Structures are given as structure tokens and as C-alpha cells.
Amino acid sequence: DQQVKQNSPSLSVQEGRISILNCDYTNSMFDYFLWYKKYPAEGPTFLISISSIKDKNEDGRFTVFLNKSAKHLSLHIVPSQPGDSAVYFCAASPRGYSSASKIIFGSGTRLSIRP
């Protein structure tokens, strides 16, 4: 049973518009949430994160929203650019020491930005 779920395997958005990627989790012990971006033939790279004590974190064009009661988070990219075309992984880790070694990833959403 997947603890971190990304139900949309793919998403296509027009350049300049907003991209919204969604993620749901089931484990209430998760305390920290991250988004990673992956280009083909490369390793995933860290994009943005949010602690469970917050409901929003913003970094430039990227904003992550956390709704703990719904166990849901989303990544907003605005405006979307061609270089944003990649696979995006949602990830979560539990509270406590060594938690960085126990990060659980979702199955990923492939975002395509069309001209």
C-alpha cells in the first residue's frame, strides 16, 4: 500500500499558465514533505520542501501547499516554462532523528509544458 500517492501520472500545461501537481499521503506520522524534479537520464534534484508546522512555502515560481487535515499537498508552478517539463516526485519523511534516511516517494507525475 503506497503511503505517498500521486494519482496523476501525467499533466500537460500551456507555457505561461499555472501547473498544479497533487500528492496525497496516508501516514499521519509524516512530518516533512519534499518535491523533487527529475529530467531523463539524471538523478532527482531537490525543488522545495515544507514542514508540517506550515501550510505554505514559496520559492520563486514554486509554491507548496500543505493541508494536513486532508493529508494532501500540492505544488504550484507559475508561470510554467518549457524547462519545467520533467517528472516531479512528491516525498515525505517521518519525525525524528535519521528521518532523512527514511524518505518515502510517490510514483511521480510527468509534467509537459506545451508552447
Added chain:
Amino acid sequence: NAGVTQTPKFQVLKTGQSMTLQCAQDMNHEYMSWYRQDPGMGLRLIHYSVGAGITDQGEVPNGYNVSRSTTEDFPLRLLSAAPSQTSVYFCASSRGGDTGNTIYFGEGSWLTVV
């Protein structure tokens, strides 16, 4: 500026063969992990280590062994390869400590077992 280095990048194995995927990091990170990526399954944790001499199992440890004799290196061993182990493998490292440490990934190792 090497970061996390994995070798080999590509490997084809016959069923039953053994091999070791190498991983090294030069950031003096305490934590290291191995993940595999399969279509529709995302990244799944195989084994992890919170320091030299300490290892533990992740979500999908069967068929894999690890050891951590130094801070820098965390090799992943397949003792008897099976077709189900065909996957892309990523090594990762992080500074360690409490929640919130970003993990850094290597570029991946593509393994095919025939």
C-alpha cells in the same frame, strides 16, 4: 564538485550473476541510501545507512546487501541477480540529523538482468 558518484552507469547481467553497484559521496554526509525506480512505482528505498558501520533495511531489501565501512562509500550488492531486479538504481546522501535535510542523488545506474 562531484557530489554523489555512482558506477557503473549501465550494466547487463545474466540471471544468477552477482555484481556490486558502487556509490561514493564527497560531502562528508552522514546518511546514505539506495533507491530503485520502476515505472509507476516511483522511488523505493532499498537499504539505508545513518553512519559508518550502521545499515538498515528499507521498503524493498530482498535480494540486496549493503555495507558501510567508510563515511564516503555505500556499495549495493546483488548476490544472485534476478530479472525482477531490472531497474534504475539511485544512491543518495544527506547531512543527517533531524527532519528537514535535503537528500542528494547520484545520476543513476541502469541495470538489466536477462
